[in-house]
Amino acid sequence: xxxxxxxxxxxxxxxxxxxxxxxxxxxxxxxxxxxxxxxxxxxxxxxxxxxxxxxxxxxxxxxxxxxxxxxxxxxxxxxxxxxxxxxxxxxxxxxxxxxxxxxxxxxxxxxxxxxxxxxxxxxxxxxxxxxxxxxxxxxxxxxxxxxxxxxxxxxxxxxxxxxxxxxxxxxxxxxxxxxxxxxxxxxxxxxxxxxxxxxxxxxxxxxxxxxxxxxxxxxxxxxxxxxxxxxxxxxxxxxxxxxxxxxxxxxxxxxxxxxxxxxxxxxxxxxxxxxxxxxxxxxxxxxxxxxxxxxxxxxxxx
Amino acid sequence: xxxxxxxxxxxxxxxxxxxxxxxxxxxxxxxxxxxxxxxxxxxxxxxxxxxxxxxxxxxxxxxxxxxxxxxxxxxxxxxxxxxxxxxxxxxxxxxxxxxxxxxxxxxxxxxxxxxxxxxxxxxxxxxxxxxxxxxxxxxxxxxxxxxxxxxxxxxxxxxxxxxxxxxxxxxxxxxxxxxxxxxxxxxxxxxxxxxxxxxxxxxxxxxxxxxxxxxxxxxxxxxxxxxxxxxxxxxxxxxxxxxxxxxxxxxxxxxxxxxxxxxxxxxxxxxxxxxxxxxxxxxxxxxxxxxxxxxxxxxxxxxxxxxxxxxxxxxxxxxxxxxxxxxxxxxxxxxxxxxxxxxxxxxxxxxxxxxxxxxxxxxxxxxxxxxxxxxxxxxxxxxxxxxxxxxxxxxxxxxxxxxxxxxxxxxxxxxxxxxxxxxxxxxxxxxxxxxxxxxxxxxxxxxxxxxxxxxxxxxxxxxxxxxxxxxxxxxxxxxxxxxxxxxxxxxxxxxxxxxxxxxxxxxxxxxxxxxxxxxxxxxxxxxxxxxxxxxxxxxxxxxxxxxxxxxxxxxxxxxxxxxxxxxxxxxxxxxxxxxxxxxxxxxxxxxxxxxxxxxxxxxxxxxxxxxxxxxxxxxxxxxxxxxxxxxxxxxxxxxxxxxx
Numbered sequence: 001x002x003x004x005x006x007x008x009x010x011x012x013x014x015x016x017x018x019x020x021x022x023x024x025x026x027x028x029x030x031x032x033x034x035x036x037x038x039x040x041x042x043x044x045x046x047x048x049x050x051x052x053x054x055x056x057x058x059x060x061x062x063x064x065x066x067x068x069x070x071x072x073x074x075x076x077x078x079x080x081x082x083x084x085x086x087x088x089x090x091x092x093x094x095x096x097x098x099x100x101x102x103x104x105x106x107x108x109x110x111x112x113x114x115x116x117x118x119x120x121x122x123x124x125x126x127x128x129x130x131x132x133x134x135x136x137x138x139x140x141x142x143x144x145x146x147x148x149x150x151x152x153x154x155x156x157x158x159x160x161x162x163x164x165x166x167x168x169x170x171x172x173x174x175x176x177x178x179x180x181x182x183x184x185x186x187x188x189x190x191x192x193x194x195x196x197x198x199x200x201x202x203x204x205x206x207x208x209x210x211x212x213x214x215x216x217x218x219x220x221x222x223x224x225x226x227x228x229x230x231x232x233x234x235x236x237x238x239x240x241x242x243x244x245x246x247x248x249x250x251x252x253x254x255x256x257x258x259x260x261x262x263x264x265x266x267x268x269x270x271x272x273x274x275x276x277x278x279x280x281x282x283x284x285x286x287x288x289x290x291x292x293x294x295x296x297x298x299x300x301x302x
Numbered sequence: 303x304x305x306x307x308x309x310x311x312x313x314x315x316x317x318x319x320x321x322x323x324x325x326x327x328x329x330x331x332x333x334x335x336x337x338x339x340x341x342x343x344x345x346x347x348x349x350x351x352x353x354x355x356x357x358x359x360x361x362x363x364x365x366x367x368x369x370x371x372x373x374x375x376x377x378x379x380x381x382x383x384x385x386x387x388x389x390x391x392x393x394x395x396x397x398x399x400x401x402x403x404x405x406x407x408x409x410x411x412x413x414x415x416x417x418x419x420x421x422x423x424x425x426x427x428x429x430x431x432x433x434x435x436x437x438x439x440x441x442x443x444x445x446x447x448x449x450x451x452x453x454x455x456x457x458x459x460x461x462x463x464x465x466x467x468x469x470x471x472x473x474x475x476x477x478x479x480x481x482x483x484x485x486x487x488x489x490x491x492x493x494x495x496x497x498x499x500x501x502x503x504x505x506x507x508x509x510x511x512x513x514x515x516x517x518x519x520x521x522x523x524x525x526x527x528x529x530x531x532x533x534x535x536x537x538x539x540x541x542x543x544x545x546x547x548x549x550x551x552x553x554x555x556x557x558x559x560x561x562x563x564x565x566x567x568x569x570x571x572x573x574x575x576x577x578x579x580x581x582x583x584x585x586x587x588x589x590x591x592x593x594x595x596x597x598x599x600x601x602x603x604x605x606x607x608x609x610x611x612x613x614x615x616x617x618x619x620x621x622x623x624x625x626x627x628x629x630x631x632x633x634x635x636x637x638x639x640x641x642x643x644x645x646x647x648x649x650x651x652x653x654x655x656x657x658x659x660x661x662x663x664x665x666x667x668x669x670x671x672x673x674x675x676x677x678x679x680x681x682x683x684x685x686x687x688x689x690x691x692x693x694x695x696x697x698x699x700x701x702x703x704x705x706x707x708x709x710x711x712x713x714x715x716x717x718x719x720x721x722x723x724x725x726x727x728x729x730x731x732x733x734x735x736x737x738x739x740x741x742x743x744x745x746x747x748x749x750x751x752x753x754x755x756x757x758x759x760x761x762x763x764x765x766x767x768x769x770x771x772x773x774x775x776x777x778x779x780x781x782x783x784x785x786x787x788x789x790x791x792x793x794x795x796x797x798x799x800x801x802x803x804x805x806x807x808x809x810x811x812x813x814x815x816x817x818x819x820x821x822x823x824x825x826x827x828x829x830x831x832x833x834x835x836x837x838x839x840x841x842x843x844x845x846x847x848x849x850x851x852x853x854x855x856x857x858x859x860x861x862x863x864x865x866x867x868x869x870x871x872x873x874x875x876x877x878x879x880x881x882x883x884x885x886x887x888x889x890x891x892x893x894x895x896x897x898x899x900x901x902x903x904x905x906x907x908x909x910x911x912x913x914x915x916x917x918x919x920x921x922x923x924x925x926x927x928x929x930x931x932x933x934x935x936x937x938x939x940x941x942x943x944x945x946x
Contacts, residue, residue: 004545004606005329005539005542006329006330006541006606006608006609007326007327007328007329007330008328008329008330008406008410008411009326010608010609011329011330011541011608012330013610014569014608014609014610015569015610017569017610018554018569018610021554021555021567021568021610022554022664024555025554025555025623025664048598049597049598049599050567050610051557051567052596052597052598052612053557053559053563053565053596053598054557054558054559055559136402136404137403137404143401143402143403144400144401144402163735163736164400164425164426164428164429164647164736164739165429165736166428166429166432166433166725166727166736166739167432167433167721167722167725167727168433168569168722169661169662169725169726169727171661171727171729171734171735171736173659173729173734174734175734186402187402187404187413189404189406189411191325191406192411195322195325195326198322199326265318265319265322266318268318268322269314269315269318269321272311272314272318272321273314273315
């Protein structure tokens with residue numbers, strides 16, 4: 001008989017779709033965490049495929065810090081609308097009231113807006129399963145996390161007490177108040193993501209492509225002056241540089257790379273030729289030595 | 303040793319479009335590496351990542367500084383540090399769980415499951431191996447085939463891995479001596495044959511020096527087999543083999559966006575599918591033909607094993623999550639009793655007879671595991687006589703499900719075996735933990751030959767004749783709490799009201815039906831199962847049944863609740879604190895238990911799990927038996943709907 005070898009992208013796609021459907025079949029109230037980055041874009045695209053011709057039967061949730069790039073807010077609203085999905089945006093009211101921002105508050109900014117904000121939003125709506133776009137190749141502690149990652153009623157992750165995950169059999173049973181974080185693209189690498197975006201023509205934030213942008217250089221990071229909330233130091237003048245971003249977060253925390261890559265193929269080319277790993281542009285992994293992400297995750301960060 | 307960092311393919315800079323086109327059509331191989339820290343497993347994985355250019359400059363810089371600080375290779379790079387993830391592990395120098403690593407060559411993308419080599423090994427390796435196409439069994443050339451080599455090989459074979467690579471590592475430390483390699487291979491071949499491994503590929507390597515990993519070793523010109531990466535790039539994938547078997551797709555989700563569309567979504571476990579193909583839905587057995595294979599990118603002319611699809615059928619037939627859509631002329635069997643191999647994965651040991659959730663494919667059913675026929679020693683493969691299975695134990699046992707499920711044997715040579723339809727997990731109903739993994743060997747014949755007999759006088763007819771609604775009033779509480787006393791009073795009141803009832807009392811049943819049972823946890827569960835079945839038959843006959851059993855475990859009380867139609871089971875908790883029951887000690891049992899003359903006595907040497915949400919709770923320190931009985935009858939009568 002004729003066999004057809006599925007490509008690695010077809011296999012990854014099939015696995016991710018299977019995971020998305022398992023959650024919808026077994027969870028009471030799922031939600032998709034949507035951060036507007038390229039991984040979120042791929043996850044959302046997979047959700048559209050998994051449930052076609054129905055729209056994905058859950059809302060999108062953006063745990064916002066108010067400090068994302070303007071281009072991200074624009075694509076966020078468009079993507080939700082195009083997918084026919086409800087978009088929920090949560091702002092931590094306490095962070096809002098205290099005016100927590102990345103310039104003055106350092107680690108507290110991420111902790112309050114993102115970690116606390118996420119817990120608040122999940123509790124507020126009573127979601128019992130939340131899809132996240134994390135990949136195992138991103139960071140060492142992610143490599144050990146399950147696809148269905150069980151969280152206690154106060155959202156803690158216990159890396160030493162994870163459920164064994166065999167075959168394609170995911171255990172979604174939990175007690176009231178407990179929840180699951182589910183990672184449908186666990187087994188994708190950064191290159192897989194880019195190849196899939198190219199193959200499927202998925203729309204991503206233009207910030208991933210090089211363009212002239214107003215920037216300043218601080219502590220070895222090139223930061224984009226995205227709006228007038230950016231406090232310039234005395235004598236500091238934004239300089240126009242051709243830059244793009246390898247990952248997207250809060251604009252004051254996300255370093256750009258100087259680049260001329262204006263197309264997908266050129267971006268992938270640069271990525272493959274580059275000699276540093278992806279998360280280097282992000283300040284968040286560098287706290288507490290190599291254990292920064294693991295510690296944040298135990299506390300409830302995605 | 304200082305290593306050069308990532309050096310990209312020249313084609314990337316010269317012609318990115320061509321490069322990407324080349325890399326668009328890779329296949330995907332998942333494999334597992336088995337060995338302990340000493341065998342150089344992490345070093346091998348680090349080397350594979352390194353040789354396939356997956357290590358970036360910043361990672362390499364971090365690796366070099368870590369190697370000097372906490373490495374085990376002196377001033378050399380310790381590749382093991384690349385793959386040790388969690389902070390706790392870095393401190394202890396061991397890996398504690400299953401981690402997944404990724405690398406790619408021009409032909410394939412690889413996902414490596416890395417599992418630790420210490421006492422949690424069985425659970426972790428079985429988990430990592432369950433999705434693997436291939437296993438790399440590492441041997442230290444200086445040590446040869448060890449007990450743990452046998453254990454790894456046995457587990458890899460047990461979980462159905464078809465491709466075994468015997469990587470004889472650290473050849474640099476034995477002078478690249480062919481005789482050493484040949485002796486180990488001969489030794490391993492004899493063992494492999496004895497446990498049913500028909501073929502394996504032996505490769506002499508050095509993870510540290512890079513011999514025969516990506517490139518042929520100049521130091522071992524006597525070796526003419528494949529180097530490791532070449533072999534990994536060319537071995538046949540399970541997903542390809544799956545396409546050659548008959549069509550099966552467990553239904554995950556029914557897609558009904560509107561009244562005109564009803565699609566069945568799932569991942570094709572085996573075979574291929576085209577519109578027009580005749581299919582059968584299991585367990586119902588109804589047949590139809592495939593109308594469309596629907597995807598967002600347009601309908602497909604054909605779909606194959608490994609793809610996630612949505613299909614529509616030509617006929618409106620019942621089909622829901624948990625069903626299997628299969629080739630009409632070659633469907634899987636349906637059964638509710640199996641023999642299976644079970645790997646226990648939880649701290650809390652197996653309780654034979656307890657009901658667990660069993661998930662296989664996309665269906666979840668209630669199931670009990672009987673006392674194991676035997677356990678298997680993973681070091682010697684000897685069969686051991688056991689009463690239960692603890693963490694990391696492997697055993698063979700009968701499994702009974704509460705309804706028939708479509709299945710295929712997990713392993714086999716012909717067309718009729720399937721990891722998707724033969725592999726299952728067991729989930730504890732109270733803790734929700736995944737407690738075991740299992741592999742179906744075959745269905746027990748008796749289950750296939752016993753059919754339900756249709757009876758014309760229904761349970762409704764029996765109840766109507768008695769002008770009452772059947773009920774099961776399940777009294778639970780400590781020994782001496784007053785269950786029998788209160789239950790007796792309740793029955794007297796029901797009798798006076800003209801109701802047809804029957805009281806099953808714990809002590810009395812143990813004189814007859816259950817006189818073969820003792821007081822171990824397993825026997826207590828069987829005791830309650832039998833009482834539950836008898837009580838259910840009596841409610842079928844239309845009776846109001848009262849039972850007075852300690853019934854200490856929540857899981858079994860829930861099991862009985864689920865045997866009955868919704869609303870017929872009333873859990874009545876006779877709540878008497880241990881001190882009070884012990885002070886009363888009507889039968890003198892507490893005194894004996896305290897003196898150590900009674901083993902497994904509830905409350906003293908065996909646990910009592912109090913009901914969390916009983917329908918009725920009687921606090922006997924505040925409520926006298928007569929008053930309690932009145933409350934119960936009132937509560938029961940209050941929820942009765944007038945009959946007829």
